[in-house]
Amino acid sequence: MVVVLILTSCSSSTSGTGQNQPQQQAQQPPAQGSGPVDVSKSESSVVKVIEASNPANIPAAAKNRPDTLIVGTTAPSGKFNPIYADSVYDSYVTELVFDGLLMNDEKGNPIPNVAESWDISEDGKTYTFHLKKGIKFTNGQELTAKDVEFTYTAIADPNYDGPRMDSVMDLVGYDEYHNDKEGKVPKLEGIKVIDDYTISFTLKDVKASALTSDFGYGIMCKDYYNFEKGNIQKLKDLFLKPMGSGAYVFKDYKAGQEIDFEANPNYWKGAPKIKNLIMKVTNADTVIQELTTGGVDVDIVAARPENIKMLQDAGFINIIYYPSNSYGYIGWNLRLDKFKDKRVRQALMYGLNRQGFIDAYYKGYGQVCNAPVSLVSWAYTDDINKYPYDPDKANQLLDEAGWVKGSDGFRYKDGEKFVIHWMTYTGSKYVDTLIPIVKDNWGKLGIEVVPELMEFSTLSTKVYDEQNFEMYNMAWSLSIDPDPSGIFSISQDVKGGFNSVGWRNDESEKLIEQGLRETDQQKRKEIYQQWIKLANEELPYLFLSYSDDAYGISSRVKGLKISPYEDWTYYIYQAELVNP
Structure with missing residues (x-):
């Protein structure tokens, strides 16, 4: 669709080529x-x-x-750099200022941008891009293959702490370059500058999503952003002085x-x-x-x-x-004991009247979400648990998980009261509508919910950069390809990565890997629908809403x-x- x-x-x-981006709802x-x-x-x-x-x-x-x-x-957070922008709003800035190798058409197919053409090797592992001549950065320098090499090598830097590592992790030599803290590996083997207008990227294995997920990031001018390996702070010092080849300065x-x-x-x-x-x-x-x-x-x-x-x-x-190509969700910190048992997460899904919230807020312009994929994705499936509002089922699951109601009506386990500190953002009627419903519904289950409101940019810092939260809510503006690795892979469970909730599931990793290596779209669809059913069962998030x-x-x-x-x-x- x-x-x-x-x-x-x-x-x-x-x-332009879309990438996963966090955003606020409403x-x-x-x-x-x-x-x-x-x-x-x-x-x-x-x-x-x-x-x-x-x-x-x-x-x-x-x-x-x-x-x-x-x-x-x-309000953006001020990370105005194509490899560090970690919200939709910061990315708008970088999209105005920078251009990437590729873009996409309205159907999501990759099309030329800075690269006027590309070739893929017979084994599907090497992508060779031919750059358009005469593209100038706004400082007057011509954009060449050395700038492309610099941009992608920066993502592989040992001290890179942004969310885009998934775009280079599959490159030949990534581990050797990234893990080299002493500067003994000066080049990333999988990136080769052939001449000023030709550059190749060689992967360790086939990656079906590569064209739509990895080659749309804005190209940085090497001479302007240059830093010694390991000293990536120099690049970050220029967040508020972005300079690229884009339509606007x-x-x-x-x-x-x-x-x-x-x-x-x-x-x-x-x-x-x-x-x-x-x-x-x-x-x-x-x-x-x-x-x-x-x-x-x-x-x-x-x-x-x-x-x-x-x-x-x-x-x-x-x-x-x-x-929209997006969904709203509530994320919980799976590193905390209270959220580790999936029965607790399932209870919270059953125990929240999500349809009531959708009806109250969207009034016909939204619907309940049950999986981390958008309705417009070719991988979407409706053959999953719908988690209808069922307080009895929720209470049963909480009892089974050992959270027992005390005489005060609240639930306890091993002497700990079930209290959830929920970080959310100000200036949103979506949040204003959601808070009383969550507090009421979960309160009836014996769970105390304590909302903590802050600016969206502050919330993003706490969630992604610090991983300092119990629960939060946001929305995802999704990439074109349904590959979930950029959000849910274990490799993203690092500070600055997008797997802020810390979901680590071996079956998920296996399916993600299979989906990336399969180039037949129908077979990929079957793999991703298996993954969707797994996510629907395990609930790394409380899936909340689809909207227009x-x-x-x-x-x-x-x-x-x-x-x-x-x-x-x-x-x-x-x-x-x-x-x-």
């Missing part, structure tokens, strides 16, 4: 993009479009900035407020039509007002009837919504294409502002 929407009147193509922006075609001519009936009833009713606040596009966003960052960009006049795909771009921080309490008053031109909103109506009433806003993505887009914005597999950043250079 692949859907695409384009706002304008021409036509377009291409897009104002969640998973996969979008940009391009052309009339908003009324959706390429799929799955995409729903509500056209502006009065396109000329654009507020003066927007009309008075004819050369500036403002896009609403959740990073100008300023006001933490918690906005990020400012200026068009790259020498962009190799053509100078962007919009001179200035601002990513402005909004939240669930401000997003509708910002859109309807012209404070922002584009933003994602929770797909709920009242939000849709308020945007419609403004008259000048086009609204599009479609099933809904975007409000001012009628003065033309050329913005959106789909589950494309970010709004991918074709931003083609977008333009036209006031009626």
